[in-house]
Amino acid sequence: MRLSFKSSLSQLLIEYIKKGKVSALHDLFINKPALAHCRIVDSKSHERTLLHIVTDWPGHYPHHVEVIHLLASFQVDINAPFVGPHKETALHWAASNNDVLAIEALLKNGANIEARGGVFYNGTALTNARIFGQWKAAKKLIDYHAKTTIHDEAALGLTDKLTERLATEPITQDECNIAFWNACHGGQLDSAIHLKDAGANIHWIPSWEHQSSYDLALKSGNKLLVDWLRNHHVQSATKFK
Incomplete structure (x- = not known):
C-alpha cells in the first residue's frame, strides 16, 4: 500500500507516530493491518515506511520503542529500504540520530546490522553513526558486533x-x-x-x-x-x- 504524503491518512499516521500514540496506532492497524506495511510517497516519488517515520530526524519521539515493537508485531519488513537516492533502512536513520533505544528495538526485531544502502559510500548504520559523530549509536552498534573498517x-x-x-x-x-x-x-x-x-x-x-x-x-x-x-x-x- 502506498499513500501520498499529503493525504489525510498519511498525516494521521505521522502524527500518531511522532506523538507516540501507540494505542491509536494499534487500533488503526487492527482495523486495517495493511496500514502497518504502507509506504508514504512524497512529491519526489521517494518512499519511506512507517519505521522510517519513527526514526526520522531528530528521532527520540515519545514511546518510539513501543511503536517499533508494535510495527514488528504486524510483521513489517524491519529492513525495508528507503526508495529514492539512497537505500537507507530505519536502522541507518536511528544511527544518524544517535537513537540508542531505537537501535536496540530494531535489532531485537531482526534488523540487519550490516545492511548497506547508506547515503555515504553505500555504507552501513555504523558508517552513518561515525560520519555524523553519533558516538553513542556507534558504540551500541559495536556492542551488537557490527563489522568495522579501519576508519571506524x-x-x-x-x-x-x-x-x-x-x-x-x-x-x-x-x-x-x-x-x-x-x-x-x-x-x-x-x-x-x-x-x-x-x-x-x-x-x-x-x-x-x-x-x-x-x-x-x-x-x-x-x-x-x-x-x-x-x-x-x-x-x-x-x-x-
Missing part, C-alpha cells in the same frame, strides 16, 4: 582491532590518511598515534571537507589530542585558505 576503529578508539589490522593488512596511503583524520574526528589520541607511526600524513586535508585533523580534534573536545597535534605543528585548515 580509528574514530572509536578500537586500538586492539586497529593495531591488528595495521600489522596484518596492506593499508594504502589514502586509507591511512583518512583513518588518521577519523581518529581526530572521534577524539582518539591513541588511534592517532598508531596511525602516525604507520605513516599517516597528519597534515592531510580531505577534498570533500575543508577541515584538518586539528579542526576535528578541537570539535571533539579532547585537549590532550589537540595539544599533541599542536606539538606536531598541525594547523587549522583555515590557515590554508
